Amino acid sequence: MASQSQAGSSSPNISLIVIFDFTQIFGFVLLCIVLLTAALVTTVRRSPAWFNFLSTWVLSCISYLATLGQQTGEMPHFSICLLQAMLVYAAPAVTVTAGLCFIIEMWRIVTRVGASSGRGPLSFRDYRILIVAPYVVHLIICVEVLVLGLTRRELVTRDKTYMFCHLDSALPAYVTGSVVICAILIAMAFVASTAIHIRKHMAASRLFQGQQVANIQKMVVRFAIFTVLPVFGLALSVAQVSARPTGVADGILTIAIGTLPAGAALIFGTQSDLMRVWCFWRRSTMSKNPLEASARKTSQSV
Template sequence: EVVKASHSELVAWLVLNVWPSHLGLPLLVATILLARNIRRHATFINMIVTWMIVGFSSSLLLYAGFQTGPEPPKSLCLLQASLLYAQPGMTSLSAFALVFQVFYVVHATFREKDPHHHQTLRKWILLVLPYLALVVFASLTAYVGATNTEMVSRQRRFFYCSVKSTSLTSSITTFSALVLFVTMILELWIVQLTYRHWRILRSNELNENIGLDLNLLIRIVAFSTWCIMGMSLSLLSLKAPESPVPDLALATMGSAVVLVFGTQRDVLHAWKFCRRRNSSGMSSSPSIHATTSTTKLNLTESRTSMTHVHNSSPSRWNVRLPLMWRSMERTRQESPIRGFKISNPVLREDMSVMAAPRTSKDSVV
């Protein structure tokens, strides 16, 4: 039952856990929180936090200097085992919460239901569930390990400490597999709804009040599929296979979050804008600073018009645009399908909905 892995595989496992949890994911969260033109739903931030917890928990032995060499102290080993054994339940529920939020909004879009019904209660339930699973499974693992200290070791799993208990791993496996199955059902439901209404989605262009962000849906489904595959392999690792592949596959989940969601257009725009501001602040002359400051002031005072200084080129003042600036939205096109129009809820990048006032033009014929 001992995992057989090389030193290079250990280094790869540590890198895959450390860089997203210590650099990539915190940078993504900071960008979302600091950039005023980026909005994300709380379940999305929560999902990122859960994978940061996984990365920090996987690094405990590295922090203490017991990643290799003699067996670590039982207390430290049990602490890491408790946190990592709670990881499948916590991360599977955070992925479920994210997918469920998307499903709820998409379903409301086509059913013309009130998307704000029990919104606060639903949000808090989705936020608390992953940490409830963390507390329950971590406490259960700590109890089993404390009463049977001979079952706690680093040698069996090679990468991290574990507790040898068939009943414990079976309960974690069953719970996480059930959550992943429900998540997969919701994903298929989202795909089915989107496919059925594809012509409607194509004819209702996304703007401030209508439409559906298909790019967001594709990213959510892609990440969730990746997560389900990785979590499925991680469930096998709890059964103590000899192959290190399940643990290495699970370690890629943090990188998947950064790759899938860190490359969204508004996030990349914020990073590009900050870089341009920094380079402009170091190289621009005082006259250019005065010109761009005037343009920025005009943008702040009026969102619908922009007063340009005659001697400033677009390449000069564009780098000074505040983060609240956004390009003109595309004008809505009339739907060729007169039987249905997306006029009420809208799925945005923050996975929330925005109610649009209905007019006689938007009414269902």
């Protein structure tokens, strides 16, 4: 098999493979803890798009761990290797698209609350579109890689770092990169629009308390920070393709990209309400002020 000879042209760096697997497992565990806490604890309120956004990062971790234990030695079975290639190319697109849907939800909530136009809350149809859209993108990219992999089986091989399977072709990487860039640009526009709306309308409105505005601003800042991380990952991927580093340098670039799931868990899992749940030994300081309680609910909904 052609892919076997290609994989055998260099020896795997076991230490780097172990570190990469650890970053994915660590991110997977952190994300599961955050999601389970938000789902099971009644004092934590999160929107469907928030859950969907972090769930796509769980899917990303699973994608890179599909050949765990088969990264050295003989090539994994063709079907397993192709399946992982499909998931790996789709992972960046589904996570960034889910992030875009999350920021659109946050933008709509912020602009609708207290609006004079009488627009109501987000409908079931709104949420359905925001939830389903990322998986439509995921499916399209998976089908693209599946067709290419089945028609040209020799392209299905391990990455040169031995960390996962991919296609030895630039086409799927360009397609995924284009989707990621477009989604990031649109997300950044919505982040900017949300920030401007908060500054111009919410902060001056009597319907909003200072703490409420501050909490929503913090969420916008968190997402703005995380929007930069896929750009960082994409830049590393471009450097990996264009410079074609080998050995340790190539493995380090891949590991750096692999830290994104843990970054998502830490950025969105360290909000005050979640920290209060985990720091259960601390005495609760929940305010009895109904306006502040309303502010907390609105800010937590995003």
